[in-house]
Amino acid sequence: MNSFKKIIIVFSLLMFLLPFAACSTLFPPPKPKATVAVTPEKVELAFPGILRVPIVFTGTGWKPKEMVVVDLVLPSGVQIQGVKPGEDVGIAYGEADEAGNFKGEVPATAKLNTLFRVGWTPILTPDPKTLNPIPTGIYTIKASGADSGALATTTLEFVAPIKK
């Protein structure tokens, strides 16, 4: 191929790409990446103290008004009643606002049923004798958008109760 042909090909390619580059609507700015963060990052598995500690997830970059579901990823071997092996377990959710920010708090029921794996008495009240906290350690948190399918992860550390 001689150099003239090369120039023609490069030029034609540029001419082809020019309209796409000029038309910004065909190249919208990249979507902001969905994020999730948790406060506090470290939670003491102390009962009933945990019921007084708000565990709050916040995030940005979600599709406006979509529901964001926050799941705790269970390491293998950690069993939770009602959750099949290999499944994650929902611990919070929240709706993104117009700006794509969401906030969701872990409710008391999730603290009891999931973090403390509590059993219920025959008269259907939580049975304090059955409190069985999940193993301490760093857990992966997975937030996902119900409409966009966007996914963001963070970690949450559960620590043993500190003796006072």
Add this chain to the structure above:
Amino acid sequence: MRKILCGIIMLIFLFIAGVIPGHAQREVTYLSLADYTAAIAGLNVPADMGCEDYIKDLNSRGGVDGVKIKFIGVDTRYDVARGVSAYKRYRNEPKLLVVNAIGTPIGKAVAPLATKDKLVQLVPGDGEFQANLGRIFAWGPTYQDAFAATVDWLLADWKKKGKTGMPKLGFISWDSAYGKEPLRGGKEYAEKMGVTLAPPEFFPPGTMDHTVYLNRLAKADVNYIFVGGVDPTPTNVIRDAHKLGLTKTIQFFCDYWGPTSLGTRLHPEALEGTVIVSYYLRGDDARKHPLANLWTKYGRGKLEDMNEVYTIGMAWAMTLEAALKVALKEVGYKKLDGEVIYQTYQKLTGVQRAGLQGPCAYSPTSRRGSWEVKFYQVKGGNVVPISDWIKAPDAVSLHKF
């Protein structure tokens, strides 16, 4: 040569059997966002058994025009976060048509998602979904309608007892969306009928002792008390009222969820005389129903141990069966989707479910599973009928949602 030919024919046959939909299992999915191990498990477990058994039975008879129903039950432990997460996990199940959210808080949280996914969602008795018509359908009359029917009942009772003036009504229930729902329209109905409502008492689910709340209602000089909560909660509230001696002077009522056989076995003496407003059969009415034989057929135990809510589950399945019959006739299996089933649920007006509850009241303007309620009373440890089916008043329209 002959072997090769046979092989080719076999391969062609397998290919056809595999790709032609008519040869594949024709199935639709029903998802129950349930509670099998926590606060409302006492009633949800038998209710879902009823639903699952009816579906098993229907499938064993070939399904609906050959279409079988796949029942998926997820234990959310009455936890909204788990309910939402479970819905998200199962929302893409093939031909998912109906999602039943067993608890009011889960129902409200999942509603926007099920609506976006164009599915039919069932909820216990939220008037909100009758006020704002959409894809969310109540199982029976709304909670506020049942409360209003109770107001009518107590007024008749007051008159029958020859009392003068107007009675005063107390209300006690869970501090939750469910607990407060009966008053959203029910309060307005009581006021309209001239019944004074004492300030309502709300307590957290799981409360062991209800005497503080009951004492406040007693001090307010109420003549009747309406008790909410899912059994055994109402049983335990009336147990505490009995200990305080309140059941001698105050007539207690319960809504749909108490007391069932779960409660009457625990505290029959305390519950004596309690009046129950119900949209489904209770006590022996339920256990003597011909369909109750599914309880024993599917190995659930002795018939006398059948909790009445087993029949509610059957009614959910029967409603879906009726909708499938219509939808399959109109569009066939291939085009069957959430939108079709939503349109079909609105055409089920008047459908009978073997008398397990009143005729279906779903229509383009109604999301009530039925209009009728029946009053029962605890007598000698049994729940016995004290009325026929009565059409409940519309209390939803009295409230601004």
